[in-house]
Amino acid sequence: xxxxxxxxDAVMDFAERQIPGDGTLAAxxxxxxxxxxxAMLTNPMETQLVSSMGVKIGGREVPAQPxxxxxxxxxxxxEDAFETTESVAPENQGHPLRVAWTSEAVGRLDNVPSFVxxxxxxxxxxxxxxNGVSEMTPVIMDxxxxxxGLEDM
Amino acid sequence: MRKxxxxxxxxxxxxxxxxxxxxxxxxxxxxxxxxxKRLVAIASGKGGVGKSAITANLAAGLxxxxxxxxxxxxxxxxxxxxxxxxxSGATLGDSADGVAPANSPTGVRVMSMELLQSEADAPLKWxxxxxxxxxxxxxxxTGVLREFLGDVAWGDLxxxxxxxxxxxDKIKRLLELLPSLDLMLLVTTPSETTRFVVAKSIRLAQEAxxxxxxxxxxxxxxxxxxCGHVSRLFGTEATEExxxxxxxxxxxxxxxxxxxxxxxxxxxxxxxxxxxAAASVALQALVExxxxxxxxxxx
Numbered sequence: 262x263x264x265x266x267x268x269x270d271a272v273m274d275f276a277e278r279q280i281p282g283d284g285t286l287a288a289x290x291x292x293x294x295x296x297x298x299x300a301m302l303t304n305p306m307e308t309q310l311v312s313s314m315g316v317k318i319g320g321r322e323v324p325a326q327p328x329x330x331x332x333x334x335x336x337x338x339x340e341d342a343f344e345t346t347e348s349v350a351p352e353n354q355g356h357p358l359r360v361a362w363t364s365e366a367v368g369r370l371d372n373v374p375s376f377v378x379x380x381x382x383x384x385x386x387x388x389x390x391x392n393g394v395s396e397m398t399p400v401i402m403d404x405x406x407x408x409x410g411l412e413d414m
Numbered sequence: 415m416r417k418x419x420x421x422x423x424x425x426x427x428x429x430x431x432x433x434x435x436x437x438x439x440x441x442x443x444x445x446x447x448x449x450x451k452r453l454v455a456i457a458s459g460k461g462g463v464g465k466s467a468i469t470a471n472l473a474a475g476l477x478x479x480x481x482x483x484x485x486x487x488x489x490x491x492x493x494x495x496x497x498x499x500x501x502s503g504a505t506l507g508d509s510a511d512g513v514a515p516a517n518s519p520t521g522v523r524v525m526s527m528e529l530l531q532s533e534a535d536a537p538l539k540w541x542x543x544x545x546x547x548x549x550x551x552x553x554x555x556t557g558v559l560r561e562f563l564g565d566v567a568w569g570d571l572x573x574x575x576x577x578x579x580x581x582x583d584k585i586k587r588l589l590e591l592l593p594s595l596d597l598m599l600l601v602t603t604p605s606e607t608t609r610f611v612v613a614k615s616i617r618l619a620q621e622a623x624x625x626x627x628x629x630x631x632x633x634x635x636x637x638x639x640x641c642g643h644v645s646r647l648f649g650t651e652a653t654e655e656x657x658x659x660x661x662x663x664x665x666x667x668x669x670x671x672x673x674x675x676x677x678x679x680x681x682x683x684x685x686x687x688x689x690x691a692a693a694s695v696a697l698q699a700l701v702e703x704x705x706x707x708x709x710x711x712x713x
Contacts, residue, residue, distance in 0.1 A: 271426075272424050272427075272428055273428065274428060275429035275430045306545065306546035309549075310553060313554035314432075315435075315557045317435070318430050319431065320429070320430070321431075321435065325435075325438075325439075327508070327561070327566075327567075330554070331558045333541075334541055335531075336540060337533065338532060339530055339531055340532065343513070344505045344506070345508045346508065383510055
């Protein structure tokens with residue numbers, strides 16, 4: 262999928278992705294020549310088609326988690342299907358920064374269905390390590406959530 | 415009319431990174447399966463021919479011979495392999511490296527949708543939207559199957575068996591994910607309707623370039639438990655001249671035995687429960703042939 266700025270005959274560059282609600286996916290593209298911006302808005306079926314491919318428009322901020330598509334797409338997942346073993350993403354193994362979770366952050370994580378909890382914790386931890394954050398708090402979680410585009414997770 | 419360039423005309427990327435992510439998915443799958451010596455699909459195209467029961471018994475038989483065996487249930491909407499290999503209710507290990515499969519009492523590493531569902535009798539449902547499933551469902555289920563193959567920490571395996579659901583489209587979907595499949599076993603029965611469908615599956619696999627295709631004829635006869643009389647269960651036997659299967663070789667003929675289904679359904683593959691049963695002896699012959707294939711001796 263490419264957007265062509267016809268006046269400039271130039272391919273527009275991806276600029277931003279948002280999930281503003283009601284199943285809409287908004288992807289903003291910008292012409293590098295004239296700076297014109299366009300937003301592609303998808304309906305819920307089209308949004309689902311994109312997410313069904315297990316991809317994110319604009320790329321991923323953190324690597325895909327094991328069975329992420331299955332866990333985030335299924336309805337009625339078994340609560341105790343997974344038993345989390347502490348580990349970090351392969352690219353973050355040996356990372357000097359350890360991320361401590363405050364009790365408030367852990368409390369918020371407890372509200373996440375256990376079907377996806379281990380995966381979500383790893384995503385936040387990976388993000389924190391990559392951004393030099395040593396303590397995970399609810400405020401940091403909000404920031405990561407926005408930056409990672411986890412509104413749908 | 416003005417001329418607008420084609421997608422391929424425009425070499426400049428957009429930064430949306432969609433293609434890169436799809437390639438990365440394929441690379442991750444290939445990397446995971448590089449630890450697996452042989453990939454074997456058990457398919458048919460037709461439903462109700464005993465694919466899952468044969469997969470479970472083949473897995474148990476190979477594991478008993480010392481092979482490191484994995485089994486993936488590619489039937490997302492009607493999973494049965496978890497039950498047949500007695501891992502229902504098992505918890506899956508969850509780490510950044512992958513999801514650890516369930517371990518069956520027979521030593522088989524198993525992945526099945528059944529292990530992810532909260533209710534055994536609930537149909538598989540995906541999150542919203544409720545409409546337009548025909549647009550995205552196939553893509554989603556292919557992605558989930560890719561995860562069942564590539565996101566499971568199988569470890570080193572001698573063989574990964576893949577139980578393919580009914581429908582030739584499901585075979586096609588698998589072959590798109592796994593073009594390097596080593597062997598496809600197509601389960602058939604001596605019924606005209608099944609032959610008709612399996613012939614399509616053979617053609618599909620051949621056109622996809624699968625070099626090793628074997629037939630397993632299930633329920634090919636019935637052996638009376640009292641007198642040993644052998645009778646046919648279905649219609650007439652196709653002669654060699656009229657066989658719709660062409661030159662595809664027969665890898666196994668399994669006689670009908672109600673205990674094969676009953677015992678395996680309860681999580682106890684017949685091949686282990688009653689090795690002397692005629693069906694078990696036939697399954698052992700299939701295990702032997704697949705063993706040779708794993709070892710690289712017989713093609």
